[in-house]
Structures are given as structure tokens and as C-alpha cells.
Amino acid sequence: SRYEYVKLFEQADQCLRNCWIVVRLDGRCFHKFSSQHRFKKPNDDRALNLMNHCGKAVMKEFPDIILGYGQSDEFSFIFKKSCNLFGRRASKLMTNVTSLFSSSYVFYWKNYFNDILQYPPTFDGRVVLYPSDKNLRDYLSWRQADCHINNLYNTSFWALVQQGQYSLPDAEKKLCGTDSGDKNELLFSQFQINYDKEPAIFRKGSILLWKENVVRKRKDVVVEHVDIIGDNFWTGNSQLLS
Template sequence: MANSKYEYVRAFEQPDVLLKNTWVVVRIDGRQHNFVKPNDIRAIHLMNAAAEAVMREISELVLAYGVSDEYSFVFHKNCELFERRASKLTTTIVSTFSSYYTFLWPTYFPNSPLTPPLPSFDGRAVCYPSDQNLRDYMSWRQVDCHINNLYNTTFWAMVQQGDMDQKSAEQALKTTVSKDKHEILFSRFGINYNNEPEVYKKGSIIYRDNQKNQKPPITKATSKPSKIAKSEEYPTGAPKHLSKTQIEKEKKKRKKARVVIEHVDLIRDEFWERRPWILKGTAGV
């Protein structure tokens, strides 16, 4: 690029390189449309389809989790895409997702053409130092999914089936806990929340898998999340560097891997024990 007297303005650009050897999560949030309440399965399928397309286009992604109008995309600790610049990673995820979301809209809403205001998403990039931090982040989003869905399911049942106005329903639920909401749904509307679709209660998890459905056996069964063993972290705090040949080989492997969408519990150990390649940053073991 030729030098000019105007080039000095580049000095105003601020560095935004994310800390090395940390998980990078880019979370995007959208603006709600007039979807069916409390859950519109068409909107969920559209979000998942757009997220799956992002996973296929950006091979450096190892995991994604979505609920409602948000999606979290996870880059492994050893990712060097765009030299780990926060702005580049975030805008690439947001623009790619938004493009596919708009492109795929007619597939899921054939009788509802898009009109302004058009779908839009914002995003942010956050670093998480340890595997346990990443798991806790994912657990946080899934717990949030359950809490919000239970509330919304109860709220809209009271409004749509109980003939209550929204303000009255909101006031009635103000001091309730989870047990109360379950009771309201069952006693008043005959709804057993436990029988609601898993996609509503647990959200959507997307990952790569070239194992052809052959999952490694679980080493132990626990009902609570366990701490990540030290051996699974980098003992010296330094990343395990791969050669350029290894990096390219792994990249091709990820591109060929199946992209799987599931609606399962990722809080307990079982999800991670059956899919150890996710934390390793590979497409499969």
C-alpha cells in the first residue's frame, strides 16, 4: 500500500487482541419479532439453521449454544483466527449469522415476508481462562434457558388460557418460585412442564462430530458438575502448539465432521465425557 500524508490516522486504531490461551465466546443477541408465544418452533429452527451455517463456514468454532434470540459461539483456546482480534471475530460471527438468518427466513416463514425493521443482532467477545470457566458459562446460559422458559410458559398460559391481562399475570407471578409455577401450570391448565419439548427447556447445542454416533464410554456417572482435572488443563499455563501441518490437517478434519444439533443437558459431566474432543479443540477423538 502506498504511503500518503493521510496514513497517520491509522494510529488512532486501538489494539483489541484477546488474551491468548483462553476460550473465546462470542455471544450474539437479536431483536424479537412477532413470534408465537411462549415459543415459536419456526423461529427456533431458523436460529439453529443460521447457527449451523456459521459453524460450517467457520471451522475454528468448536461449540455453539442457542436459546430464544441469542447464540453463543465458542472458539478454542488455541484459535488464532484474525490474530484473535475481538472486533474481527465478533463482526464476522454477527454478519455471517445475520446473513444466513435473513437468507433462510422464507424457508421457515414462507407466508410472512420480512418487513422493516429487519432482523439485526449485536455481539460481544468474552475470554474464559479455564475449561471449568467455559463449562460454567455454558451451564449459566442453560440454567437461564430453563428459568426463562418456565416463567414464559406459565405467564402465557395465564394470559392465553386463563384470560388474564399481561399486567395481572406478571403481578401474580412476581413472588412465585419454580415449584409454584409447576403447580399453576398443572392445576389450572393441565400442563406437566416436565413433558414440554426438550428444545424449549434446554436450548440447542451445536458441535462437530466425526465419530459416526460412536461415543466414548462414560468413565463415571455423577449428578453434579465436577471440577476439571488439572491434567486436562495446560500444567504450565502455556498452550500446546501445533505445527502448520497439524493445524491444516485438523482444519480439514473439522470441515469434514458432521455438525450435530442436540437438546440435552450440558451442565452435568455426561455431555463432556461423551464428547471429549470438544474441550480438546478437535473434530473428534
């Protein structure tokens, strides 16, 4: 029709080839969402497991994703460098992933929460490209280090509040200027909490990757809560970067 010319205003947005394509999504205003749905503090295992369920759903739909990493209200998906899904169009990649994650969150909510979902959540999404394996590993290290720092802080903070009867401002003051060692020490001496014994899902976040299911003779997405900053994970899963 005489209106079809408007299609030509769409602009090409193919991702540069031979780069790792990362799609990261993050919950919109999850400060409010988590509080309205009474997420446990500092970590709600139901929320994290729901996130992982959605992450799995995304990976099963898009097998070019070799790795997922989730923590807090965010999830990162790593598409293999040679990925040609949607002709590498960035818009298609980020919206399809974010959309399926979002619809899955509502769909699977009741599997994890007894309380009813009060309103549909929103996630933002973005594409980031990493040219080298080192860049990609550093990206994942960045997210896992972020998880660690936030979780150590939150664990200490809520121990002071929930077990130590600190007021919120007093807990904040108490932690001001402390480093990792201080917080570990405080947790142990004041609350007999050995931080390293806290659930790995809280400390490390969740790594989703494809593993051979020898029983069913197919690949399945498995969830691990291990360190991905050091070399061990990468030598043990050498297929990822090869």
C-alpha cells in the first residue's frame, strides 16, 4: 500500500560479529516489588528460584544461550559468539529474551509463592557485546562480585536488625567504613554466623548451563552456585569458551 514506505524507517541494529552477545535484564523498581510481596530479607529463596526457573525457560527456548547468571532481580544470558539468531538483530534478541522471562515470571509465580501476585512485574533488558573471552569472564566476575558485596552487606545489615535489634540507621552506621573482613568477623563474633556457610545461592548467585543428561540422553539446563571468577569453573567447563 501507499503507506508501506514507513517500514523503511526501521534502522539496522545487527550485533558486531565474532563478539559475545550478553543480554542482561533487571527488575524495574524491585525495591517496591519485593517489599509489596514481602520478600524475605535479605534473601528470598522463593524469589531466586523463580528467577532461575524463568532463566531456564529462556535458555530452553533459545539454545544459542550457553550460560545464564542470575542474582537479585537480574539475569544475564550469554549467547555464543557465532550466534545468528534473528540475524543478530539486537532489538530482537533483547526483547524476545526479556519478554519470555517476564511472562514466565507470572506464569511460574504460583509454583514458588503461596501469596498471590499483586501486579505484573516489568524487567528492562539490554544487549552488551564483548569481543574477547577475557572481557566475557570479567563481565561475569563483575556481576558475581556485585552479588558477593551486596549479599555480605545485606546479611550483616539484617543480622544487626533482626537478631541484634539495631534500628535501621544504627545498623547502617555500624557497617559504615567496614571492609569484607570486618563484616565476616562481625557476623561470626556477634551472631555466630560463618558467612561461608551461608547458602551458596545467596553468596554466589546462580549459574545456568547446559549439561548432558546421561539418563535421558539429551542436554538439560542445570543450576549451580559456584565461583565463576577463578579459573576452576572455566577449566571444568572448557566447552563454554571453545
